[in-house]
Amino acid sequence: MVLAGVLLITPGSAGAKEMSPTSPTSPWGPKPTKAFKGDKCVEPVDVMRRDHMNYLLHQRDETVQQGIRGKKYSLRQCIECHAVPDKQAGGERTVEPFCGECHKFAAVTIDCFQCHTNKPEKVKSTEALPSGPLPPGHPTMNKKTSNSTNTGSWKKKTLFAALDPALQQGSTCNVQVR
Amino acid sequence: MSKCAKHCPEIAPNDAQNAIDPGRRRLLAGAGALTTLMLAPGVSLMMSGAVEARPAGVAASAKIRWGILIDVSKCPDGCDLCVTACKDENGWQETGRAETNVQWIRKVTLKDKNTGAIKTLPFMCQHCAEPPCVDVCPTGASFKRADGIVLVDKHTCIGCRYCMMACPYAARSFVHEQVTNQKPHAPRGKGTVESCTMCVHRVDKGQIPACVEACTKAGNRTMIFGDLNDPNSEIAKAAGQHLTTRIRADLGLDPGILYSGL
Numbered sequence: 001m002v003l004a005g006v007l008l009i010t011p012g013s014a015g016a017k018e019m020s021p022t023s024p025t026s027p028w029g030p031k032p033t034k035a036f037k038g039d040k041c042v043e044p045v046d047v048m049r050r051d052h053m054n055y056l057l058h059q060r061d062e063t064v065q066q067g068i069r070g071k072k073y074s075l076r077q078c079i080e081c082h083a084v085p086d087k088q089a090g091g092e093r094t095v096e097p098f099c100g101e102c103h104k105f106a107a108v109t110i111d112c113f114q115c116h117t118n119k120p121e122k123v124k125s126t127e128a129l130p131s132g133p134l135p136p137g138h139p140t141m142n143k144k145t146s147n148s149t150n151t152g153s154w155k156k157k158t159l160f161a162a163l164d165p166a167l168q169q170g171s172t173c174n175v176q177v178r
Numbered sequence: 179m180s181k182c183a184k185h186c187p188e189i190a191p192n193d194a195q196n197a198i199d200p201g202r203r204r205l206l207a208g209a210g211a212l213t214t215l216m217l218a219p220g221v222s223l224m225m226s227g228a229v230e231a232r233p234a235g236v237a238a239s240a241k242i243r244w245g246i247l248i249d250v251s252k253c254p255d256g257c258d259l260c261v262t263a264c265k266d267e268n269g270w271q272e273t274g275r276a277e278t279n280v281q282w283i284r285k286v287t288l289k290d291k292n293t294g295a296i297k298t299l300p301f302m303c304q305h306c307a308e309p310p311c312v313d314v315c316p317t318g319a320s321f322k323r324a325d326g327i328v329l330v331d332k333h334t335c336i337g338c339r340y341c342m343m344a345c346p347y348a349a350r351s352f353v354h355e356q357v358t359n360q361k362p363h364a365p366r367g368k369g370t371v372e373s374c375t376m377c378v379h380r381v382d383k384g385q386i387p388a389c390v391e392a393c394t395k396a397g398n399r400t401m402i403f404g405d406l407n408d409p410n411s412e413i414a415k416a417a418g419q420h421l422t423t424r425i426r427a428d429l430g431l432d433p434g435i436l437y438s439g440l
Contacts, residue, residue: 062237064331067323069382070234076362115332115367117360 030105033097037081042072052078075116083120094118231384243307243326243434244376245406246390247413247422250299251439252400258285260300260401263392267377269361273354281351282374283389299440300389300401303328303349303374304425304433311341311350320371326406326434327376335370342371346426349373376403406434 035041041048043055055073062068083093095118103110232238264283265271273279283302289295305328311320312328319334320341330341330350342350350373357367363379366372377387385391390403404413420438 060333061331064329064333065321065323067232067238067325067378067382068235069232079362111367115357115360115365115370117362117365119362121362 030102032099032101033082033084035081035098036084036093041081042077075112076121079116079118080120083118089119093120232382238323238325238327238382240324241407242324243406244381245305245326245404245413245434245436246376246387247402247417247436247438248300249400249402249416249420249438250297252398253297253299254398255296255298257298257396257398259392259396259398260389261285263388264302264374267361267380267388268364268366268375269359270366270372278354279351280372281349282372299437301347301349301425302389302435303345303376304347304431304435305374305376307432307434308430310344310346310431314340314344316340323378327378327381328373329375329378330371330373332365332367332370332372337369337371339371346429346431406436 043051056075056078059068059071059073060075062071063074079095082098083095084097085091086094086097088094088096095113099110099118102108261283268282270280270282281302283300285298286301288297288299305326307322307326309320309322309328312322315321316338317334317336319331319336320328321331322328337352339352342348342352350371352371353366353368355368360366377385377389380387386394386403390401393399393401402413402416404411406414406417408414409418417436417438422436422438423440424433424436
């Protein structure tokens, strides 16, 4: 458990980023667009690259079947941060230049956006946004929320996630992507 | 069809198939009155009358049974505010073809052939406690949430449509065509079955379903949403004062949608 905590607090280290195939200096590999909002992902970048599909599918089942909402791997939250102005959509923000970039490279086809819009919420008020903990620094973060995981530094929150078995998606996830 | 109801004094043509035979209706009403919902007096109080938002990370509770009480006598003929609100909220349009029309919510017209009396009422998934759509689903996609809301998990729905055949209320429909411009909170797409979700995404945030909200805001107050298990909720109190009917109560499905004034 302690070890897991240590591993998780280690931020998606700069070294890893330089060597990554998605680094802007790399001549090969997909180049997913930079996030539109926020400066940290819901997990370190290297973890997200590997495991985003498991997080998504696990939380999807929890939300739809048990009604558990407001946890951090919400598809709508991904879209809020990762949707960028998209030429193909007439300059509207979509998530295609982000998700699509890697998936094309890896020949992955996802059907999610046949039902889910790939555009962010047209915000009228903060009320329209999903409730629950948003990653720290999230521009739409609701300051009044009483959820304790919403306050504090990213490190603290990551540690919290590492120590809270309920948030240990890796270990509780029974969804396998192939 | 709802648009038509505004102009047509008689049953709108599209509604003919939805209309409930008045003879049978009387029978149903009678049966309903006998089996009027009985709230166990001993049930302990879990929530106040207000609808509360469930905190983040908490699953829906089996102590709650969400329901809607519809007072038919207060439902104005030709009014389709609830239907319009549902379309806006969940991003669907009518297909224009009766056979494949979307069935999230519709206005049904009842006509007593003997007296000529006409009454309209909103009709949607009845959120049964014993839902036949769940029994027949081969993948488990059709399910009842702990708090009584009957849903389709579109991620596991294979589009076989057994549930549509099993539903005695014809409350489900199939998406035949590609969908674009969905609402962020209401994903829907081709090849899956859908129906009223009792606005589960709103209820989880502590809001009431869009149809009930529209009806209440307009001052009609035909619909009351709330927890049937909570004796102090507005819905349980109202249900305790009037005789309520459950449509096709004879089937023993124990719907969560109650009608009064039928």
